[in-house]
Amino acid sequence: MIMFSLVAIPGCGGRDVADTKPSDDSRVARTQLERGPVIVTVEVSPEPARLSDEPTLTLTIDHEQGVQVNLPPFGESMRDFIIRDFREPLPETRDQRQIVRQIYTLEPTTTGALQIDPITITFTDARPNGDGESHAIETEGLTLNVLSVVASEAPSLNDLEGFAAPVDLPPSRAWIAWAIGASVVLLLVGAAATWLLIRRKTMVPVEQLTPRELASRELEQLWRDVANREDVKVFYVRLTAIVRTYIEGTTGVNAPEQTTEEFLREIGASERFSREERQRLKDFLESADLVKFARFQPKSSDVDESYHRARRFVGLTQGEPVA
Secondary structure (H helix, E strand, O other): OOOOOOOOOOOOOOOEEEEOOOOOOOOOEEEEEEEOOEEEEEEEEOOOEEOOOOOEEEEEEEEEOOEEEEOOOOOOEEOOEEEEEEEOOOOEEEOOEEEEEEEEEEEEOOOEEEEEOOOEEEEEEOOOOOOOOEEEEEOOOEEEEEEOOOHHHOOOHHHOOOOOOOOOOOOOOHHHHHHHHHHHHHHHHHHHHHHHHHHHHHOOOOOOOOHHHHHHHHHHHHHHOHHHHHOHHHHHHHHHHHHHHHHHHHHOOOHHHOOHHHHHHHHHOOOOOOHHHHHHHHHHHHHHHHHHHOOOOOOHHHHHHHHHHHHHHHHHOOOOOOO
16 A cells, blocks of 8 residues: 655755645645655545546655665555556656656545555755755645535436426337338448448458558557557567567567567577577567566666667568468
8 A cells, every 4th residue: 555644854955835826727735845856746636526436646756866765565455545546747857857657547446535645755856056955845645535426417316397287298209210210221231232342342452561561550550659669568568579479470489479488498598599599589578577577767868779670670570470
């Protein structure tokens, strides 16, 4: 469980400045605290939320270069909320400051005024003029109001009207509607049959891509998708899946269904890969696993290098692609 409680520690050559004023956006609950070179902001939206909503909690840490920040660990729940999703976009650098974020997707477990506990951030001031010591900064707690329904949508017995007077029904002409409906159905069936016949005669065979062509197309699409490069975990999951699928298509090894250890053991016994290629693939998959499972945060240059490694491997794999 992620516990958000903090005790402020004096020092770090600065002062704590808390800002708990409502956000300009009435649908966002927000608190901000500044201590020395570090500014921590917590935002939750929407506020208020329905029980069926999945509110988003965004933790933003804005600090000067040279300050080492320890982010809170990821958990499965947060008091009255279940954590449905978690992601860490790539850090941003702006005006000699670095900005990092953690984004949580929450699911309320009950209604009412639910509390989000304070969040503790620790940091070390390693700037040239810093004290080199560890400090802690604690945000204010937030209250998120969770409603079962919006008040204006709740039904009321006062809205019910009295019984209406009996109405005389006209003579039934249901047979006319049935006749019209049957005619429309026959026309639609005839038109569909004619369209299928024409399409079958003019249909162009679907292009069959080789595993290498398919991998090249998917790699280019992945690189153009900027959002995936910002969410490095999703980027590496898709990148390794493309390489594994390509290997399965060219060698018959059931790469997508195996763990990295099982896969490397199988290709180690295969003569389809040279020793150099096996080592290159081992380094690529193990470095990707650090990002996917160990929460390693690669640099932008590391992301670029991983992408180009995948492209080089697709171009250097021995053997003709399997049809």
